[in-house]
Amino acid sequence: MKKTDFTKNFKEWYEGNLSFDEQLSHNVEDIPVEHKKDEPHHVRKKIRTLQKLENDERKATKFGYRVFSIVFCVIICAVLIGTVNFLPGFADANAPTANEVYEHYVGEGREQTGAVNTVAGMILDYRAFDTLGESFVLFTATCAVLLLLEKAKNAPVKKRETFTFSNDPIICLVVKLIVPIIIVFGVYILFNGHLSPGGGFSGGAILGTGFILFAMAYGEDVAAKVISAKAIKIITICSLSFYCLSKSYSFFTGNEFNGVHSIIGPGTPGDFLSGGLILPLNLAVGFVVCCTMYSFYMVFKRGRLD
């Protein structure tokens, strides 16, 4: 079997031979003095002293910069810890945050939203506008990364970029065993957001990880047939549009002067199909997160979504 680039690079790094570490640390080296052939002696001496002064100044600037940054860190630490000193005590039942808002969320959350998990009820019903903004932060980041790194379909692929894990036997075997379990677990967490800890964000992250491992082990070409660029685009667009439209309906019916009342009720708490719009919104958010994670991996690796 052919030895891969990965194992060669790993060996070199382990033995300390890899050269790109030098670029990461900006060592202040002394600039060597170069003399011309027919320079008189006093001029050479002057050039040497001037160069030594410049080297010393560069070292001092770097040292001064380091000291200043440490002093800055200590000052900020001191100010913030001084602030913490005056804050309410840890786990204090009389803290300002333990007020009527949280009592309403926990006490009446089950009746009003239908969700047994009060955190899910809070982020997808009481404060749904924040979560709408948050899903769009993910969408913005995806578009920004595509803007920076996307290559055209028929761009030539450089040899250095054909680095792949799929020739590695350990990764292939472990992924074959684990990825089905990961995906099922992710789907379970996604669907159970309103009944137990979980929800769109955690479930979506786990699903996305499952797909990334699948793409790593089987190769990106195989993964592209399963999850094509068109599929990712359609899922993202549909999930975000569904989120916008359903929350618009919810906000529109929430104000009495509009005269329209919502037909979606809270349902029976504890049932699978309960919580009003919480389950569909969890699914929408989960799919958006999953597609975002997967597209980050593919765009960084290959420059394309498939």
Added chain:
Amino acid sequence: MNFLINYEEVTSMILFAIGFTMLVFSKNIMKKILGLNIMDTGVYLFLASMGYIEDKLTPIVPPTGEVNALDYINPIPAGLVLTGIVVSVSFSALMLALTVRLYKKYRTLNLDEIYEKCSKEDEEE
């Protein structure tokens, strides 16, 4: 002396200060990204410790039966942390994509060297 009781908040402030200094003063872009993540981790620790109330349960209420709000901890900071984590991931992805593009052109991760090379290019134009 509240800061002996609030040791979780003190830790989170130390993490925030270290991360903030790294973000502001590091010359290496990767260290700036690491500083951003450390700083956000400090904020999440602070939020999580703010929600906890002593001797109370997680806010998953039973499906039927009486619910006494004072038996459970505060769910609001948990929701705020969820949003914060997503924002942090998005920013890290954006900065890393920028780093990849800059490295391909300038072959260095040091911001000072990148600015020097840029000003040399400007002079040549």
Added chain:
Amino acid sequence: MEFIKNFPFITIVLSLFCSVICYAFKDKKARFVTYFLLIISSCMSFSVIMYNLFSETGYFAYRMGHYDAPIGNEISAGLLEPFFALLFEIVIFLSITGGYKRLQKDVEESKQRFFYIMINLTHAALMSLCYTNDIYTAYVFIEICTIASCALLMSSKRTRSLVAATRYTIFSLIGSSLVLIGIVLLYSVTGHLLFPNIFETIQALWATGEYTNPLTIALGLIISGLAIKSGMFPFHWWMPDTYGTATPCASGILSGVVSKGYIFLLLKMIYRVIGPQIFLESGINNILLVFGVCGMIVGSVSAIRTSNITFMTAYSSAAQIGYIYMGIGLGTKEALLAALFQIVAHSLTKPMLFLAAGGLSDTVGGKQDFDSLRSSAHYNKPSGIAFAAGALSMVGIPIFAGFVPKMLFSISAFGHGFKTYIVLLALAISTILNVIYFLRTLVNIYSPAIVDIPREKIHFSKIKVFTVVVIVMAIVNLTVGLHSQPIISLFEKGIEIFINIR
């Protein structure tokens, strides 16, 4: 008629929805979605202004969800919020129409739809920042605005703009982190996230003297975070690099609209969360005044020393934002009126200057230094006229829009003791400095050439849309300058509502 109350929420969600639709398009046809969105949003903002002018209270709050504050989220609209929303929409529309041809050169074909997606997202975030009544929603949409504006800068083909965008991103991140830690500290002390509730709690805490220390630090952190993001001195030195190397459309949007959105949110924090009484008692206003005055002078001095036309325009941005902070720092209603009018005048003028500078440098093949740009106004007449109108407005010549805020600043400066002398002196010095660099450039672009480089004469039939946009911007500028009274009375009513409603 009550249906008009839905309009603010519709503008926000429609912008988000349109950005998703733009993603579905393959090429630059996405811009028609953006034009459609901006036209509809402008009509909606205008109707909200009319509705509030003729209603009894002049203000309404809108529930986002089925529950009232503080349980659910809400947005609110008075007179100032929809006015600034309308202003931002007009400026964005004119910038993208005028900068379209230059965009074709600067951004690759396949990436243009991302540019329009980012413009829609910036627009959505700015609408939210104008209308929001909740501090955490404001933070989430600040982040959307930051990522989208960084992406607008990064869309250019040249790697030089990537380096400038990196610097802008890092500064914005520093500002956002300070805002986040401030919000978290504020929540731990007050226990509320909605503006009216935080206001009541802060008044109660300040009266009893409990938790004063964390409260001051939290508010200081939020204000400094927002000030860093909008370019207050001494955090303004990312401006020339960023605005100078981006495509003129993006520079216009960033300098004219995005920084003003953050300043408007800062005003909301000061007047709706802290309250004017505590703001003046705590002395934060003096810090803002000092930094504003320094920014005015340092920005103008840096503009004189540079020899690149877009860098000079960017430094003058820093100086004009110093004016706004000086007005906020004085603390009175008249000073606030002057600061708001300065926001209007600057938003209308700066994109025109950036578009004109882009047009002038196109005649000499992209060079931006003053020696090459001599007599370029003869080769591109519309850009020359636009640059002349913009420069005269920035200096403060009476018929232009830039004169009114300077007059209002001078009126509001009286009656503050020794601060009057500082403010009037700063106004005088910065006007003289503005004259030096703007009129010098204006004379420069019209004088005969000294450097022998190939010049291209751009006749205005080749740049029809650009000419129309630039003439429209100059006409709007003149109209605001000549008929400023309706806007001033709208602001006076709006400020009363803004400060006094809870």
